[in-house]
Amino acid sequence: MSIAFPNRSRSYDESERRVRFMGYDGMFEVKFFVGIDTLAKALAAKLSSENEALSAFDDLRKKILEAAERVYGKSKRSNMFVLTAADIQ
Numbered sequence: 001m002s003i004a005f006p007n008r009s010r011s012y013d014e015s016e017r018r019v020r021f022m023g024y025d026g027m028f029e030v031k032f033f034v035g036i037d038t039l040a041k042a043l044a045a046k047l048s049s050e051n052e053a054l055s056a057f058d059d060l061r062k063k064i065l066e067a068a069e070r071v072y073g074k075s076k077r078s079n080m081f082v083l084t085a086a087d088i089q
Helices: 036-043 050-059 061-074
Strands: 010-013 018-025 028-035 080-083
Touching: 010 050, 018 036, 018 050, 018 061, 028 036, 028 061, 036 050, 050 061, 061 080
Parallel strands: 028 080
Antiparallel strands: 010 018, 018 028
């Protein structure tokens, strides 16, 4: 099966300074994370708050989901991934 992202929700993890979103492979839930530094680099901007990180994620959503699909497709079907700036390019 392939990964799908039917739920547009995302949340900010303050302690890890990253945005979390979920994908689904059939009935299996897969966690994805994008660090605030990765988002900042992708936008060539400085991000310092939860709202800025979530807005950056929303601005980059298409690229992020495409990257998540590629990373997941190359994996051994792990249930957690951290996307990097190289993944999002």
